[in-house]
Amino acid sequence: MIRFLFYLYIFIFGCVIGSFLNVVIYRVPNKLSVSKGYSFCPACHHRLFPKDLVPVFSWLSLRGKCAYCGAPIAARYPFVELLGGFAFLLSFNRYGISLNFIIHALLLCVMIVISFIDIDTMEIPDGSHFFILALAVGSYLINQPELSSILLGGIVIALPLFLIAWLTHGGIGGGDIKLMAASGLFLGFANTLLAGIIGIIIGGFYAACLMLIKKREGKSYMALGPFLALGISIASLYGPQIIQAYLNLFF
Numbered sequence: 001m002i003r004f005l006f007y008l009y010i011f012i013f014g015c016v017i018g019s020f021l022n023v024v025i026y027r028v029p030n031k032l033s034v035s036k037g038y039s040f041c042p043a044c045h046h047r048l049f050p051k052d053l054v055p056v057f058s059w060l061s062l063r064g065k066c067a068y069c070g071a072p073i074a075a076r077y078p079f080v081e082l083l084g085g086f087a088f089l090l091s092f093n094r095y096g097i098s099l100n101f102i103i104h105a106l107l108l109c110v111m112i113v114i115s116f117i118d119i120d121t122m123e124i125p126d127g128s129h130f131f132i133l134a135l136a137v138g139s140y141l142i143n144q145p146e147l148s149s150i151l152l153g154g155i156v157i158a159l160p161l162f163l164i165a166w167l168t169h170g171g172i173g174g175g176d177i178k179l180m181a182a183s184g185l186f187l188g189f190a191n192t193l194l195a196g197i198i199g200i201i202i203g204g205f206y207a208a209c210l211m212l213i214k215k216r217e218g219k220s221y222m223a224l225g226p227f228l229a230l231g232i233s234i235a236s237l238y239g240p241q242i243i244q245a246y247l248n249l250f251f
């Protein structure tokens, strides 16, 4: 019971962080400060008070509408809050009370932010790469992995992506390449390879589905960032287990 309450507490804390991630996702591409100013309704600009900002519950109790103007509030807001909750819950479940828990939860939070900003703007802000680099340094100091694995992680997916971008003149965005380079330094060689494979397989599958449904013709763009971010998230939590399970199939 105590254990359950503790997990619940971690989850709710993550949802509150998720609420902040919504602010970051909205404000960074609009060049607004993430720390200054109060929250407001994007439709009527009415100031939002703490009772309007309780993660998930405010949205449910208002039935997805602004309390002041009745404008619909996208289901994406509570969804991001829930993702924040799961980021903390899964990291805690994997790493327990440790610095690794905090560092991995923060990495997942960056992945959430990157995914939605990439969906909105087709760009990944450079600041997020520096944030990942800082986490990579932290992870290196805590876990002291082999430096060669870390350096190989920085190029194993980023370099092929760079070559594809170069050969196709921008088929892949620079943000995706930088994302895999920075995250590779966090994950190390094997996990980065896994992250890239997961991201590219799921992204490719999604693109194929889009083509089948919409019969897209000519040049069409799709954000690859969210798929890479998903691959990075999965590899950061369960990479070694997935790789071991895969190897067990053959040996």
Ligand SMILES: [Zn+2]
Residues within 6 Å of the ligand: 041, 042, 043, 044, 045, 046, 066, 067, 068, 069, 070, 071
């Ligand atoms: Zn409003």
